[in-house]
Amino acid sequence: MSRDSIDSFPSQAISHEECVGAMSNLLEIRDLHVNIEDREIVKGIDLVVNRGEVHAVMGPNGSGKSTLASTLMGHPFYTVTRGQVLFDGKDVADLSADERAKLGMFLAFQYPHSVPGVTVANFLRTAVNSVLGPENKMPPAQFRALLREKLALLKMDDSMAGRYINEGFSGGEKKRAEILQMAMLQPKLAVMDETDSGLDIDALRVVADGVNSLLGPDLGVLLITHYQRLLNYIKPDFVHVMVDGRIVASGGPELAQELERDGYAGFIEKALVAV
Amino acid sequence: MATETRLSGLDRDTVQTLSHAAGEPDWLRRRRLEAFELFESLPMPSRTDENWRRTDLRGLDLTGLHLPRGGGVAEAVSPMSLRSDGFGGELVMSQDELVRADLAMDLQEQGVVFCSLVEAIRRVPEVVEPFLSNPAVEAERGKFEALNAAFWGSGIFLYVPPETDVALPLRALVGLASVGSATFPRTLLVVGDGAKVVYGEEYASPPLQGQPTLSAGVVEVHVGERASLSMVTLQEFLGNVYDINTQQALLARDSTLNWLVVGLGEGITKSNIDVAMQGPGASTQMHGILWGYGHQHTDYHTLQDHQAPHCTSDLLYKGALIDDAVSVFSGRIRVAKGAHRTDSYQANRTVILSDHAAAFPSPNLEIEANDVRCTHGASVGRVDADQLFYLMSRGLSRDVATKMIVEGFFEEVLQREPAESVRDNLRDLIRRKMEEQTARA
Numbered sequence: 001m002s003r004d005s006i007d008s009f010p011s012q013a014i015s016h017e018e019c020v021g022a023m024s025n026l027l028e029i030r031d032l033h034v035n036i037e038d039r040e041i042v043k044g045i046d047l048v049v050n051r052g053e054v055h056a057v058m059g060p061n062g063s064g065k066s067t068l069a070s071t072l073m074g075h076p077f078y079t080v081t082r083g084q085v086l087f088d089g090k091d092v093a094d095l096s097a098d099e100r101a102k103l104g105m106f107l108a109f110q111y112p113h114s115v116p117g118v119t120v121a122n123f124l125r126t127a128v129n130s131v132l133g134p135e136n137k138m139p140p141a142q143f144r145a146l147l148r149e150k151l152a153l154l155k156m157d158d159s160m161a162g163r164y165i166n167e168g169f170s171g172g173e174k175k176r177a178e179i180l181q182m183a184m185l186q187p188k189l190a191v192m193d194e195t196d197s198g199l200d201i202d203a204l205r206v207v208a209d210g211v212n213s214l215l216g217p218d219l220g221v222l223l224i225t226h227y228q229r230l231l232n233y234i235k236p237d238f239v240h241v242m243v244d245g246r247i248v249a250s251g252g253p254e255l256a257q258e259l260e261r262d263g264y265a266g267f268i269e270k271a272l273v274a275v
Numbered sequence: 276m277a278t279e280t281r282l283s284g285l286d287r288d289t290v291q292t293l294s295h296a297a298g299e300p301d302w303l304r305r306r307r308l309e310a311f312e313l314f315e316s317l318p319m320p321s322r323t324d325e326n327w328r329r330t331d332l333r334g335l336d337l338t339g340l341h342l343p344r345g346g347g348v349a350e351a352v353s354p355m356s357l358r359s360d361g362f363g364g365e366l367v368m369s370q371d372e373l374v375r376a377d378l379a380m381d382l383q384e385q386g387v388v389f390c391s392l393v394e395a396i397r398r399v400p401e402v403v404e405p406f407l408s409n410p411a412v413e414a415e416r417g418k419f420e421a422l423n424a425a426f427w428g429s430g431i432f433l434y435v436p437p438e439t440d441v442a443l444p445l446r447a448l449v450g451l452a453s454v455g456s457a458t459f460p461r462t463l464l465v466v467g468d469g470a471k472v473v474y475g476e477e478y479a480s481p482p483l484q485g486q487p488t489l490s491a492g493v494v495e496v497h498v499g500e501r502a503s504l505s506m507v508t509l510q511e512f513l514g515n516v517y518d519i520n521t522q523q524a525l526l527a528r529d530s531t532l533n534w535l536v537v538g539l540g541e542g543i544t545k546s547n548i549d550v551a552m553q554g555p556g557a558s559t560q561m562h563g564i565l566w567g568y569g570h571q572h573t574d575y576h577t578l579q580d581h582q583a584p585h586c587t588s589d590l591l592y593k594g595a596l597i598d599d600a601v602s603v604f605s606g607r608i609r610v611a612k613g614a615h616r617t618d619s620y621q622a623n624r625t626v627i628l629s630d631h632a633a634a635f636p637s638p639n640l641e642i643e644a645n646d647v648r649c650t651h652g653a654s655v656g657r658v659d660a661d662q663l664f665y666l667m668s669r670g671l672s673r674d675v676a677t678k679m680i681v682e683g684f685f686e687e688v689l690q691r692e693p694a695e696s697v698r699d700n701l702r703d704l705i706r707r708k709m710e711e712q713t714a715r716a
């Protein structure tokens with residue numbers, strides 16, 4: 001029915017398209033439901049992240065946070081059964097992970113995978129040029145300079161560039177390498193999945209400094225975390241509490257303080273009552 | 276020689292004609308004729324033979340092949356895949372004929388000989404004859420070994436005198452050019468006691484489509500006491516080429532052989548690669564990289580032959596297969612009675628990149644000594660989905676990400692190659708080869 005009405009008013013449809021291009025939210029998640037095999041993990045999430053905003057999604061283990069993160073990036077193991085993910089107003093449902101990356105989406109992995117035999121430099125050169133596209137390839141000298149600059153930013157030794165991706169990296173090195181990749185690719189949206197896990201306080205500070213240096217009016221960030229600790233270093237504008245596949249509370253930074261003080265128990269109870 | 280002589284085929288007269296034309300000594304001609312008789316008496320291998328179980332030769336009609344000799348050589352050599360800078364000597368063969376042989380002057384002065392085998396018989400008979408009259412690969416070994424012994428052409432010969440360190444790598448190129456031809460490459464390498472050399476051998480052809488073309492090669496390698504040979508064998512035959520070869524290395528006391536076999540061709544390959552450790556303390560590293568595509572069928576039979584005590588062998592063959600490619604790996608470790616303190620390792624790993632590609636590894640051990648350590652393992656698997664997602668999440672297409680994972684997978688083998696220039700060369704070559712494949716797919 002609604003389709004008929006759009007067809008009968010083509011001019012209106014076009015103006016709507018223009019409107020989307022100019023004013024759309026960076027990331028808009030609408031009633032998202034996600035299954036792993038036959039089990040529903042994400043049970044209806046609505047969330048909007050705009051440019052320049054830092055959102056934290058906090059929740060206990062098993063709440064579906066990581067599933068949300070992987071789904072946003074298009075991991076093939078997860079099936080979207082209902083709802084939409086819009087990036088810059090565009091529905092990304094049919095896009096593979098590489099196509100999402102080219103649009104400017106980035107996922108910092110909770111458990112970054114190692115790829116033996118492939119150096120960080122080789123990988124990043126290929127990745128940067130993939131994202132820039134064939135017409136805008138970065139000259140090798142410029143790439144090397146950029147890589148050195150970002151390595152320094154993350155207090156990583158130059159020799160890191162010659163190591164194999166995440167192979168034999170310590171927990172801290174892996175997380176720093178994720179931020180290095182983010183710094184090199186300069187995404188519009190960074191989804192950071194438990195970036196603080198497994199980090200000691202010094203490593204956490206380096207990683208947070210790295211992320212903070214990348215913040216700006218064009219970057220939207222979705223921090224996914226169990227603990228409030230990370231939020232001492234990266235200040236969120238908005239905090240959402242996720243329990244059992246749903247966002248059960250949203251607020252400002254004070255919500256994180258509340259969680260730190262009282263834990264998730266109260267929210268879990270509320271969620272159960274709601275069901 | 277402007278015109279090509281089309282010999283009547285693989286018959287006794289052809290053996291006679293070729294031998295006379297080369298001005299060979301009578302004893303060699305007799306050996307060729309004996310080998311020919313053996314060839315005729317042996318049945319064509321069939322899939323009921325254990326060693327040929329997975330390789331079908333019914334598409335190869337030996338009677339339909341011709342031997343192109345005399346003419347058309349210069350343009351016949353295929354484009355060279357490896358860069359030619361940084362080599363101390365280079366020998367080029369088209370089919371069975373020598374195109375040219377170059378060797379740096381200082382190496383010549385050191386007594387290194389790098390020329391055709393036919394020329395070596397004239398120049399250094401005292402060195403060559405013992406190896407020819409008592410070959411490491413006897414004609415009796417099989418139908419195709421006998422065929423080679425009867426018909427081999429110019430041949431390749433490398434001799435490194437004792438205690439000579441050849442600073443720059445040497446290489447030989449063998450190019451096939453003629454559809455429906457039969458070529459019989461034969462290499463004899465003699466590395467003297469305490470000598471050291473890096474040698475590469477590349478077999479290549481432009482796409483030879485249509486009726487089958489045959490290369491039936493033999494490679495014999497003698498590594499002297501304490502000597503060290505690092506060798507790369509690269510094959511890139513394109514089109515409908517059958518490459519059936521037997522390569523045998525004999526290692527004397529405390530010698531070292533590092534041997535990398537790279538398969539990039541697209542026809543049917545059957546390769547017997549045997550390393551016999553005959554002297555105590557010998558060691559070998561046998562490495563393989565196979566990139567299988569199209570209808571490629573590659574069948575490697577390797578043998579780590581421990582005949583003496585205190586020897587070590589370490590084999591790592593890796594393959595990646597797309598399209599309809601099939602690989603067979605039959606790796607054997609044999610430890611003779613008395614070869615105690617043997618340390619032998621064997622691994623074959625294959626990544627399958629398409630639904631129709633298949634790999635058949637079969638390791639086996641034959642141990643007749645005590646106090647030995649032998650391990651082997653084989654795996655066939657797909658590219659890890661999480662690795663793939665990880666790379667793709669950084670903007671790499673599925674295809675580029677897959678290639679990158681495969682390159683990394685091969686890198687472990689390349690890292691075992693001691694010569695950096697060879698390593699870099701091969702890395703580039705394999706990358707180009709893999710890219711070429713996508714473009715066509």
